[in-house]
Amino acid sequence: MNKKxxxxxxxxxxxxHIPIIMDDTLEVIEKYMKEVKPKRILEIGTAVGYSxxxxxxFLDIDGKIDTIERDEERATEAKENFKKxxxxxxxxxxxxxxxxxxxxxxxxxxxxxxxxxKGKYPFFLKEALRMINNNGVIFADNILYKGYVLSDYNKHKxxxxxxxxxxxxxxxxxxxxxxxxxxxxxxxxAVSKVK
Ligand code: SAH
Ligand code: MG
Numbered sequence: 001m002n003k004k005x006x007x008x009x010x011x012x013x014x015x016x017h018i019p020i021i022m023d024d025t026l027e028v029i030e031k032y033m034k035e036v037k038p039k040r041i042l043e044i045g046t047a048v049g050y051s052x053x054x055x056x057x058f059l060d061i062d063g064k065i066d067t068i069e070r071d072e073e074r075a076t077e078a079k080e081n082f083k084k085x086x087x088x089x090x091x092x093x094x095x096x097x098x099x100x101x102x103x104x105x106x107x108x109x110x111x112x113x114x115x116x117x118k119g120k121y122p123f124f125l126k127e128a129l130r131m132i133n134n135n136g137v138i139f140a141d142n143i144l145y146k147g148y149v150l151s152d153y154n155k156h157k158x159x160x161x162x163x164x165x166x167x168x169x170x171x172x173x174x175x176x177x178x179x180x181x182x183x184x185x186x187x188x189x190a191v192s193k194v195k
Pocket of ligand 1: 019020044097
């Protein structure tokens with residue numbers, strides 16, 4: 001893996017205000033990956049591929065990442081980035097809306113990273129639960145959404161997003177097959193381990 005290129009891509013993404021994974025969030029996930037060595041990862045929301053490229057370093061041997069991005073420009077850039085960083089063999093990109101693509105997948109994953117449209121988190125969870133292996137983990141980024149989710153914040157154009165993030169938290173907390181922790185890293189990270 002070409003770490004120098006990866007660093008350049010990170011800087012460019014930050015400059016362009018692309019919401020890439022924050023350093024402390026990444027640290028939590030990488031620590032988990034070092035312990036567990038997942039073989040199959042599903043990521044929902046690629047952007048320019050930064051998080052997927054970071055994860056690819058900690059995959060098990062022959063491991064692979066599937067990642068989904070609906071913005072064609074970003075997807076094209078992600079593909080170029082995978083080549084620059086020399087990880088294109090480890091990452092498979094689906095271009096399209098995850099709401100349409102997820103139901104067509106019939107794979108089993110050891111780890112799912114949800115990081116796309118916040119209003120769709122409950123749907124993404126349903127699809128993640130259908131495909132996650134026993135002892136797998138589902139991470140959901142931006143789950144506290146600038147603190148709105150756990151406050152009494154209610155009126156704003158982001159209301160639907162907040163409502164759906166709350167719904168996500170309710171579902172993972174009430175699911176007897178999951179053990180969930182909410183971490184205050186980055187914009188909030190939900191970590192749900194499958195029992
Ligand atoms: N995981 C990336 C950041 C993703 S930002 C990283 O940390 O580097 C969120 C991305 O999700 C955006 O690029 C957006 O275009 C994409 N997205 C939002 N809703 C989506 C959907 N329904 N299907 C596929 N991609 C979606
Ligand atoms: Mg995010």
